[in-house]
Amino acid sequence: xxxxxxxxxxxxxxxxxxxxxxxxxxxxxxxxxxxxxxxxxxxxxxxxxxxxxxxxxxxxxxxxxxxxxxxxxxxxxxxxxxxxxxxxxxxxxxxxxxxxxxxxxxxxxxxxxxxxxxxxxxxxxxxxxxxxxxxxxxxxxxxxxxxxxxxxxxxxxxxxxxxxxxxxxxxxxxxxxxxxxxxxxxxxxxxxxxxxxxxxxxxxxxxxxxxxxxxxxxxxxxxxxxxxxxxxxxxxxxxxxxxxxxxxxxxxxxxxxxxxxxxxxxxxxxxxxxxxxxxxxxxxxxxxxxxxxxxxxxxxxxxxxxxxxxxxxxxxxxxxxxxxxxxxxxxxxxxxxxxxxxxxxxxxxxxxxxxxxxxxxxxxxxxxxxxxxxxxxxxxxxxxxxxxxxxxxxxxxxxxxxxxxxxxxxxxxxxxxxxxxxxxxxxxxxxxxxxxxxxxxxxxxxxxxxxx
Amino acid sequence: xxxxxxxxxxxxxxxxxxxxxxxxxxxxxxxxxxxxxxxxxxxxxxxxxxxxxxxxxxxxxxxxxxxxxxxxxxxxxxxxxxxxxxxxxxxxxxxxxxxxxxxxxxxxxxxxxxxxxxxxxxxxxxxxxxxxxxxxxxxxxxxxxxxxxxxxxxxxxxxxxxxxxxxxxxxxxxxxxxxxxxxxxxxxxxxxxxxxxxxxxxxxxxxxxxxxxxxxxxxxxxxxxxxxxxxxxxxxxxxxxxxxxxxxxxxxxxxxxxxxxxxxxxxxxxxxxxxxxxxxxxxxxxxxxxxxxxxxxxxxxxxxxxxxxxxxx
Numbered sequence: 001x002x003x004x005x006x007x008x009x010x011x012x013x014x015x016x017x018x019x020x021x022x023x024x025x026x027x028x029x030x031x032x033x034x035x036x037x038x039x040x041x042x043x044x045x046x047x048x049x050x051x052x053x054x055x056x057x058x059x060x061x062x063x064x065x066x067x068x069x070x071x072x073x074x075x076x077x078x079x080x081x082x083x084x085x086x087x088x089x090x091x092x093x094x095x096x097x098x099x100x101x102x103x104x105x106x107x108x109x110x111x112x113x114x115x116x117x118x119x120x121x122x123x124x125x126x127x128x129x130x131x132x133x134x135x136x137x138x139x140x141x142x143x144x145x146x147x148x149x150x151x152x153x154x155x156x157x158x159x160x161x162x163x164x165x166x167x168x169x170x171x172x173x174x175x176x177x178x179x180x181x182x183x184x185x186x187x188x189x190x191x192x193x194x195x196x197x198x199x200x201x202x203x204x205x206x207x208x209x210x211x212x213x214x215x216x217x218x219x220x221x222x223x224x225x226x227x228x229x230x231x232x233x234x235x236x237x238x239x240x241x242x243x244x245x246x247x248x249x250x251x252x253x254x255x256x257x258x259x260x261x262x263x264x265x266x267x268x269x270x271x272x273x274x275x276x277x278x279x280x281x282x283x284x285x286x287x288x289x290x291x292x293x294x295x296x297x298x299x300x301x302x303x304x305x306x307x308x309x310x311x312x313x314x315x316x317x318x319x320x321x322x323x324x325x326x327x328x329x330x331x332x333x334x335x336x337x338x339x340x341x342x343x344x345x346x347x348x349x350x351x352x353x354x355x356x357x358x359x360x361x362x363x364x365x366x367x368x369x370x371x372x373x374x375x376x377x378x379x380x381x382x383x384x385x386x387x388x389x390x391x392x393x394x395x396x397x398x399x400x401x402x403x404x405x406x407x408x409x410x411x412x413x414x415x416x417x418x419x420x421x422x423x424x425x426x427x428x429x430x431x432x433x434x435x436x437x438x439x440x441x442x443x444x445x446x447x448x449x450x451x452x
Numbered sequence: 453x454x455x456x457x458x459x460x461x462x463x464x465x466x467x468x469x470x471x472x473x474x475x476x477x478x479x480x481x482x483x484x485x486x487x488x489x490x491x492x493x494x495x496x497x498x499x500x501x502x503x504x505x506x507x508x509x510x511x512x513x514x515x516x517x518x519x520x521x522x523x524x525x526x527x528x529x530x531x532x533x534x535x536x537x538x539x540x541x542x543x544x545x546x547x548x549x550x551x552x553x554x555x556x557x558x559x560x561x562x563x564x565x566x567x568x569x570x571x572x573x574x575x576x577x578x579x580x581x582x583x584x585x586x587x588x589x590x591x592x593x594x595x596x597x598x599x600x601x602x603x604x605x606x607x608x609x610x611x612x613x614x615x616x617x618x619x620x621x622x623x624x625x626x627x628x629x630x631x632x633x634x635x636x637x638x639x640x641x642x643x644x645x646x647x648x649x650x651x652x653x654x655x656x657x658x659x660x661x662x663x664x665x666x667x668x669x670x671x672x673x674x675x676x677x678x679x680x681x682x683x684x685x686x687x688x689x690x691x692x693x694x695x696x697x698x699x700x701x702x703x704x705x706x707x708x709x710x711x712x713x714x715x716x717x718x719x720x721x722x723x724x725x726x727x728x729x730x731x732x733x734x735x736x737x738x739x740x741x742x743x744x745x746x747x748x749x750x751x752x753x754x755x756x757x758x759x760x761x762x763x764x765x
Contacts (some may be wrong), residue, residue, distance in 0.1 A: 030603070076749075092731045179761035213728060214712040267628025270715030273708070287607075331631055396473040406514040413733040415719070417536070424628075424716035435535075442530065 004144050024449045045344045046077040049351055051109035052090035053082060055300075057368045058109075065355040069347070072354075076347055081105060086274065088216055098123040098339065099207040106342035107351055112147065112332025113217075115155045125338040126153035127413040130349045136356070139374045142449050147332045150404050155337065159361045160370030162331030163395045164222060165296040166190070167202075167316035172289035176200040183316065186323045187255070190290060194264040197289045207290040211256060212420030217307055221402075222292050226329050229254035229400055230320045236403060237450065242411060244437025244452035251321070251428035256422045270424055283313070289362035292318060295392045299369040302388070313374050314393070330399030333370055365389065371396050410443035499747060506741040512734035521739070527741035536717055536726070537742070544701060544721045546632055547639070552700035555640030557693050562645025565681075567648070568655045582648075589645030597709025600638040604710070627711055631719045633708050642706060643699075647692050654688040655681070694757040700751055722746045 002189035033287070043452050049066065053059060059082055085092050091110065097103050098121070120123045122221035131154050132139040137145075148154050173182050176196040184190050188405035210218035233248020243249065252324075259265045269275040282288035284301040303308040336352040338345055356373075362380035365372045369386070371393035372378050384390055405411065418436035421427035427435065440449045505528050510520035531537050563585060570578025574649050588596065598764035603610050604626040646649035657682065666676045704723040707713065713728065720728070726746060730739025 074657065075549075092512070093735065099512055099517060120515045121513050121517035122510075125515075137729075212714050213732065214714050266606065267625050267715055269630065271627040271711040271719075272714055380468070409513055409732070409734050413728075419717040420714060424714070424718065426716045426718070442534075 006011055020219070025082045025210055042075075043073040043347045043350055044075050045347055046079060047106035047342070047344050047347045047351060048079045048081055048103035049107045049109075049125070050081040050083065050094070052085055052087055054086055055082060055368065061355065061364050063361055064361070067352060069351050069352050073144055073347070073350065076350075077259040078347075078351055087111065089096050089273070098341075101341060104339050104341045106339060106344055106348040108339065109334055110337065112156055112158055113402065113404060113408060115148065115335075116148045117404035117408055118337065119150050119153070120406040122340055123395055125136055125342065125345055126155060127157065127338065127349070128154050129309070129351075131157075133392045134353060136353075136358075136374070139376045141375060144332070144373050147401060147404075148335065156332070156335035157356055158332045158335045158373040159356055160296075160333045160365045160368065161373055161396060161427065162221075163392050164226070164292060164318070164328050164330075165295055165298070165392075166290065166292045166318055166396070167283055167297070168193070168291075168314045168316070169283065169286050169289045169312055170314050171286055171312045172201060172204050175204075176289070180273050182314070182320045187227075187319050187321050190261075190319065191255075191258060191264065194290055195262060197256070198262070198264055200451040201289075203287065205266050205282060205288045206264045207259060207276075208282075208288055209259045209271060209292075209423075210279075210415075211260075211265075211421075211423035212270040213413070213415065213416045215269055215419075216274075216276075217412060218293075219419050220412050220418065221329055221331065223256075223416045224252060224328075224419050225402065226292065226318045227255055229327065230318055232321060232324075233452070236405065240403065240405065241448055242405075242444065242452045244442050244449045244451050245433045248391065249436065250450075251434045253432050257300050257421055257425075257429050260423045261425065265423070269426070270420060284309075286291050286312065286349045295370055295395070296370055299367065300389055302369075315408075317386075317395065326388075326398065328395050328399045330396050332404075332444070333373070357414060365405050370449070392426060407444040407448070411440065436441050462713050500741040502743050504749070505737055506744045508737045510735055510736040510740075512731075514734075516737075517734075524736070527738050529743075530738065531741055531745065534722075539717055539739045540720050540722055540725045543632070543717070544717060547636060547703065547707075547721050548697055548718075550632070550636040551639040551643070551703075552696045553693065555636060556647050556696050556700070557689075559640060559644045560692070561651050561685075563644065563648045564651030564655060565677075568652060582652075584712070585645045585648055588641050590641070592643065593643070593705040596642045597638070597706045599642070600634075600706075600710055606635055628715055631711050635719050638710060639703060639706050640699065643696065647696060650688060650692045651685065654685050658684045659764060690760050691757065695754060696758065698757070700755045701753070702746070702751060722749075732746045753765060 004423070024424060045099070046067060051062060052060065059080075062080055062082070067079050070076055085093075087110065091114075094110065097105075098118075116125075119126075124144055141165065144158060148156050148158060155404060168182065170180060170182070173193060173196075174180055174195070177200060178196060180194055182193065184193065190207070196206055197206040210223040210332075212219060215223070225235050228243075228246075228248045231248040231251040233246050233252075234243050236242050260267070268278070268437060272278060279291055279295065280297050280300060283291045283293075283424050284304065298309070298313070298315065301313060317328050319326050336355065336380075338348045338352070341347050358374060358376050358378065361372050361374045362377040362383045364375070366382055366386060366389065369389055369392060371389070372383065377383060401407075415435055417439060418432045421432045421435065422429055436447060468614065505520075507514045507522060507524060508520045509523050509526075511517045521530055549714045552754070563581065569579070569583050591599070600607075606612060606623055606625050606628070611626060616623060624630075662680050663676055666680055669743075671679065702723050703721060704727065707724055708722060708727075711719045713724045717725075722744065726739050726742040729742055730736050733739075
């Protein structure tokens with residue numbers, strides 16, 4: 001098979017008629033050890049900052065940072081491109097722009113788990129020279145710096161980390177006859193609690209276990225991966241090979257089978273558009289009893305009813321099969337990136353640097369609750385006053401992380417298919433595990449998949 | 453014109469003849485050009501690009517985005533070995549047969565006959581039914597999809613919340629337990645108006661004398677329908693059937709809104725599978741191969757359609 005340069009490939013493609021979407025894209029930027037940032041020079045020119053936001057929390061902070069950059073550097077313009085859509089819709093749109101080279105923003109804002117696939121595609125700029133010259137970089141713990149590093153380079157700047165909790169409604173569980181201080185010691189206790197809710201409360205959904213393509217990344221981060229870990233297995237080994245079929249994966253899929261065949265999780269998860277929206281709302285109003293979800297979700301409930309949320313919504317780490325130490329799944333959270341095609345990277349960095357100051361990082365993570373990426377932001381009094389945020393930050397001590405694999409989107413699709421098959425009763429756990437292994441091999445190459 | 457010179461000119465051959473045809477019909481050619489240019493830009497170009505990219509491993513992320521490789525027919529051999537693809541094909545056929553052939557075609561014909569019958573008798577109910585069916589059609593597809601979400605929703609949907617609860621029956625998970633029938637019903641509701649309008653138009657072209665003669669001969673209603681109405685409708689029926697088959701085969705929005713292809717891949721039809729592969733897994737090359745197969749199948753339908761319409765012309 002011959003190798004085509006991307007430029008040549010896209011020229012041919014454009015000649016065949018796709019005029020609009022296929023302008024040639026430049027090759028990835030030179031090594032970060034190349035040109036030093038021209039911070040000593042006065043900054044000029046224009047940049048575009050693109051980001052998605054549905055909640056409405058981020059715009060004021062983005063606008064403030066944009067204004068601050070323009071004020072500090074007269075003659076500069078920071079255009080803000082706010083996309084009021086979900087990350088799910090934003091990402092393909094962004095990728096098409098990055099691929100085609102048309103309307104590429106200078107700075108964009110997206111999940112840190114995409115670092116690998118974006119870096120390998122040559123879409124983003126390594127930030128080593130910038131962070132090395134930035135005194136505040138010392139405020140970021142080594143583990144977070146490591147999370148933002150791929151193939152030896154720093155590619156993105158996080159500000160709020162992801163953590164996840166097993167949320168439960170105290171009021172629903174008590175009505176189902178469970179203790180007020182319910183605390184599962186092992187994974188089976190969650191199923192037992194859900195079954196109790198199902199038998200006692202007709203109008204309450206017991207449990208939401210994300211599965212299938214409709215659940216998007218939730219099928220991966222909020223269900224399958226923590227379940228495999230809970231059963232003592234790996235989804236990916238330390239040398240980057242993905243586990244296709246293992247005892248833990250079969251057990252995780254059997255857990256799905258149990259939950260769905262007993263009718264403990266609503267099947268609408270498998271068919272709805274953005275089912276997490278409905279599941280989060282249901283847990284918030286008490287019509288869902290158990291949900292493993294992102295730490296940030298708590299903010300939506302608390303902003304509507306702080307007292308009721310504190311009283312009725314409990315949050316705990318993910319239990320394991322045999323009562324071993326509970327854990328959670330962490331993530332780099334949403335990050336700021338500079339595009340490789342940006343013509344004004346220094347000004348783009350100035351924006352990112354300005355946004356990621358101690359106070360902004362603390363304030364936005366109070367409003368949209370995440371553990372802070374900067375250590376000094378955790379010392380801000382308002383942040384420390386929020387018990388939930390203190391707990392969330394502490395939970396990262398028990399967190400496990402997925403590596404920024406460049407094939408993560410393809411792997412996620414295989415996970416969605418496997419979980420969807422079992423949840424819908426189309427496959428047994430054993431068959432689904434075998435097919436998962438085959439799907440992974442097909443998607444990322446047999447040499448990157450092992451069986452345990 | 454020098455007729456002698458014309459008579460002694462060598463016989464037309466090679467490209468001269470087509471050029472002459474173009475020259476003679478320059479007004480028509482000029483008239484067709486804008487549409488042809490638009491088709492080339494928005495259909496032929498992307499179709500050729502899809503064909504080309506289906507022979508590569510182009511992706512939207514990762515190393516294959518930076519350095520796409522020519523992989524020959526690898527995507528097609530992978531597709532043939534992909535068990536999901538065959539499930540998707542089976543889903544597409546079920547959806548087309550249920551929604552287009554049985555549903556839209558059968559119901560459209562039935563409604564057209566009823567409304568035509570009502571119009572002849574000046575029953576106002578016919579006009580009302582016509583308006584109601586038409587309303588479903590003029591709705592944007594996305595809105596139609598959401599309307600049916602509001603019908604099927606387990607907790608708040610009208611079917612459970614109003615209909616079944618008033619009967620004292622337990623709620624039913626319509627989209628989870630009966631996904632394919634649910635999307636078929638929604639698409640029938642959405643698309644029946646098209647065939648109904650086509651058949652209504654065709655019914656009006658049948659001369660009333662035929663029916664008068666049949667009545668005098670003592671033919672009952674069923675006989676008149678079987679011997680006269682149906683044969684008169686046959687040419688338009690074939691075209692309508694092929695047309696809705698092609699459009700139903702490419703259905704995307706209704707299913708995406710209702711089930712997103714789920715549960716599992718129980719309602720994943722070929723258009724949705726191509727979309728999910730290209731824009732969720734970001735495998736543009738493989739997604740393009742699926743799209744090309746879909747294009748080829750639609751092309752086969754189109755040829756059938758053209759042959760049929762020419763044979764009847």
